[in-house]
Amino acid sequence: MQKIKFNELNVSDEILKAVEEMGFEETTPIQTNAIPAVLNGKDIVGQAQTGTGKTAAFGIPLLEEMDANNKDPQAIILCPTRELAIQVSEELKRLAKYKKRIYTLPVYGGQSIGRQIKALNKGVQIVIGTPGRVMDHIRRGTLKLDNIDYFVLDEADVMLDMGFIDDIETVLRDIPEDRQTLFFSATIPQSIKRLSKKYQKNSEFLRVAHEKLTVPSIEQYYYEIRRHDKLKALTRILDLSNPELAIVFCNTRKMVDELNIKLQARGYLSDAIHGGLNQNQRDRVMGKFRNGIIEILVATDVAARGIDVEDVEAVFNYDLPQDTDYYVHRIGRTGRAGKSGEAHSFVVGKDIYKLRDIQKYTKSKIKRSEIPSQNDIEAAKFDQFNDELSQYMDSADLGKYIELIEDLIDEQYSALEIAAALMKKSIEREDSDDNQPENAGQSFGDTGAEPGMVRLFINIGKKDRVSPRHIVGAIAGETGMPGGLIGAIDIYDNFTFVEVPREKGHEVLQIMKDNYIKGTKVNIEAARSK
Numbered sequence: 001m002q003k004i005k006f007n008e009l010n011v012s013d014e015i016l017k018a019v020e021e022m023g024f025e026e027t028t029p030i031q032t033n034a035i036p037a038v039l040n041g042k043d044i045v046g047q048a049q050t051g052t053g054k055t056a057a058f059g060i061p062l063l064e065e066m067d068a069n070n071k072d073p074q075a076i077i078l079c080p081t082r083e084l085a086i087q088v089s090e091e092l093k094r095l096a097k098y099k100k101r102i103y104t105l106p107v108y109g110g111q112s113i114g115r116q117i118k119a120l121n122k123g124v125q126i127v128i129g130t131p132g133r134v135m136d137h138i139r140r141g142t143l144k145l146d147n148i149d150y151f152v153l154d155e156a157d158v159m160l161d162m163g164f165i166d167d168i169e170t171v172l173r174d175i176p177e178d179r180q181t182l183f184f185s186a187t188i189p190q191s192i193k194r195l196s197k198k199y200q201k202n203s204e205f206l207r208v209a210h211e212k213l214t215v216p217s218i219e220q221y222y223y224e225i226r227r228h229d230k231l232k233a234l235t236r237i238l239d240l241s242n243p244e245l246a247i248v249f250c251n252t253r254k255m256v257d258e259l260n261i262k263l264q265a266r267g268y269l270s271d272a273i274h275g276g277l278n279q280n281q282r283d284r285v286m287g288k289f290r291n292g293i294i295e296i297l298v299a300t301d302v303a304a305r306g307i308d309v310e311d312v313e314a315v316f317n318y319d320l321p322q323d324t325d326y327y328v329h330r331i332g333r334t335g336r337a338g339k340s341g342e343a344h345s346f347v348v349g350k351d352i353y354k355l356r357d358i359q360k361y362t363k364s365k366i367k368r369s370e371i372p373s374q375n376d377i378e379a380a381k382f383d384q385f386n387d388e389l390s391q392y393m394d395s396a397d398l399g400k401y402i403e404l405i406e407d408l409i410d411e412q413y414s415a416l417e418i419a420a421a422l423m424k425k426s427i428e429r430e431d432s433d434d435n436q437p438e439n440a441g442q443s444f445g446d447t448g449a450e451p452g453m454v455r456l457f458i459n460i461g462k463k464d465r466v467s468p469r470h471i472v473g474a475i476a477g478e479t480g481m482p483g484g485l486i487g488a489i490d491i492y493d494n495f496t497f498v499e500v501p502r503e504k505g506h507e508v509l510q511i512m513k514d515n516y517i518k519g520t521k522v523n524i525e526a527a528r529s530k
């Protein structure tokens, strides 16, 4: 029996109420198996596909076992990234809504340690963090280990990999022996078994029986293309399938930044996330993506594991991941909690061998597909136009317009000609709004800008490199605006972007158009105001 009602589990009314409010109707298979096992005191390795509720599978039993009268930390959950630590903490908070006096806290680098210490001192039973910061608190004595009963590694395979292992061993040495140790991930390689022997007692391997490592509701496609066709492929697929939200993975920070700028310049609502940004920037980008202010998240593998954002309908491997496990995790950002999703992978040259390995490893079918043609996109637009038009005709009051058209017909045109002309005009207008290449290189909008600020994209031409200092200096000099108001200047291959207060947007655009900055001509191709 894989799925059951939550009230068939031996859990408290507080949890049942919270789970109901969160809209969970039945347990997922890993929850069915893991919740009783953890409540019975078992150490477990839990493997289940992406998006199948592993967080609640360890979160619910932990919350049940916390002693509300004891203010000391009783559980530590380690996650590989800061965003994931925050998200797991949020999910636990929702589950703990009716568990009064049970507190959870995320601790991660890049956030003020003082604030975290204050929060820890107030009393927190469950600490969720990244290894570096958790270690830091342990060394400072601000995170006490004497009462830790539960130690959880989310994304265990990556946590026991990489540079984390030393930190984890250090933490484990100081946690009381009679703790429970829990490992969870969608991918559990053989090597974990050895580590499990070392760190766990009589561990039970809960593997949710599934043929495939990937989720069946994700349609997977690959495209054999040339490197320089990747951007075209991406934008065409985006235009054709028009996903609510999408994540595009690249293998390097540089590639992420470059691609993001190219997408923004073409008018897509995108932003970038990678480890090179500071924590404020990372939080801001994740927040905008979760709220749908941006629709496309261009990311390195920092966003590959665990991240749960509703309505991510498509994932792109702009670059194929180096590691086959990461294919599973990346595409698992879509098709979560029973929803459907699409995964598109770009394959250049020898990547095809890697793709074959991925198929073999995941036992999933990745279908070969072709870059959609302009005709495909036009046909899709036409279909969409038809749908919208018939809906509109059903609801709108057209009386006055019918009379006007009748006049036109009397004069010289047929009804068919008039309808065709109106349709052409309407579709063309949509297209010209649609960021065609002639608009690329410059745009003017609040894509990704701070509230009240507007972001200007400027094509500075490949050879005409200027430094951020020059740009700020020139704008400040011409407008008399303090330099501090001019923000977020980054220079990429041949683009730069500048954030200025909204009301100064047009003026600054004009200045940049008219001026030479320190002898370098700033070339602005076209101005477009959204």
Ligand SMILES: Nc1ncnc2c1ncn2[C@@H]1O[C@H](COP(=O)(O)OP(=O)(O)OP(=O)(O)O)[C@@H](O)[C@H]1O
Pocket: 023, 024, 025, 026, 027, 028, 031, 048, 049, 050, 051, 052, 053, 054, 055, 056, 091, 185, 186, 305, 306, 307, 308, 332, 336, 337
């Ligand atoms: N029983 C349930 N019914 C419906 N939705 C659920 C249930 N349990 C969890 N969810 C929701 O499913 C989504 C995915 O859960 P979660 O992030 O825990 O997946 P995961 O297995 O940890 O995936 P990943 O391997 O990517 O980390 C979340 O939004 C969560 O709130």
Ligand SMILES: [Mg+2]
Pocket: 054, 055, 154, 306
């Ligand atoms: Mg998870």
